[in-house]
Amino acid sequence: MTPTLVQHGLQRSGPSGHPAPDGPGSGARARDWAEIQERMLVPLYEAVYQRLDVGPQTRLLALGCGSGLALLMASARGAQVSGVDMDEPRLRLARERLAPEQGPDAGGNSGESAACLAHGGPECMDSPQRRRFNLVTAFHPVGCVSTVEGLAASLQTAASLAERGSPVVLGGWGPVERCATAGVLRVAQRLADPSLPERATPPAAAGWRPSSRDDLEELAERAGLRPDGSGRVACPFGYADLPSAMRGLLSTGLFDAAMQVADPAQVEKELSEALHPYQRADGTVWMPNVFRYLIARTR
Secondary structure, three states: OOOOOOOOOOOOOOOOOOOOOOOOOOOHHHHHHHHHHHHHHHHHHHHEEEEEEOOOEEEEEEOOOOOOOOHHHHHHHHOOOEEEEEOOHHHHHHHHHHHHOOOOOOOOOOOOOOEEEEEHHHHOOOOOOOEEEOOOEEEEOOHHEEEHHHHHHHHHHHHEEEEEEEEEEEEEOOOOOOOOHHHHHHHHHHHHOOOOOOOOOOOOOHHHOOOOOOOHHHHHHHOOEEEEEEEEEEEEEEEEHHHHHHHHHHOOOOOHHHHHOOEEEEEEHHHHHHHHHOOOOOOOOEEEOOEEEEEEOOO
């Protein structure tokens, strides 16, 4: 699996010459996610799809499907794909990629082979007209404190829509010592709560925390799922230049809390400084990371 170095010369910038921050749900930031950041987890998607032999027999439901890259990859393997997300701008981009015939407010379509995409949670897919799923994925949420709350309930709902024994894939950050980006994300943690000790676990408002060894297993247990294997995948974050790296990381939402309590220019400045050690002589930014996934089964 070859990691992708993003090759986008993106022009929009803030007063410091770095990315101008956008609020949650903004269309510009959703585009930054789709064009820069989302592809960083392609090795994770590929590893999971290969291990589970995703193909024409697969009926996939993706929780937090974002702008749809993982669904697009599954669809290219012949899978019937469905996805839900709470971020409407990202979901709009997913519809452009996967289901252009859907209107901006459409929650689905009647075609058997076309993608079904809905704004909301997995309960949006609870319809007698829809075939039961045999694979559920939740690649992105684990490791972001602000999204872990309620994830177990969403997984329970999704599991109820899947066939018995179907795999449910949970994704998350690997060991902090093997994730270079963890040091950069601590900027968001510290600025969101300056009173927090350097290596303490932040509150939910901080939006990110280092992963614990058993995070995925504990989540699966809370959701009533049965663990059935796991794996680790190298997912380096590679960017064409420093502005692209900043725009990509700001698009994740992990800096939102910091932007709310600190001067955005200060957030940009400290993010730039944190990225500097990972900028190479040719101007590209490269951060090696390891992500982990857990395969659980519905009961």
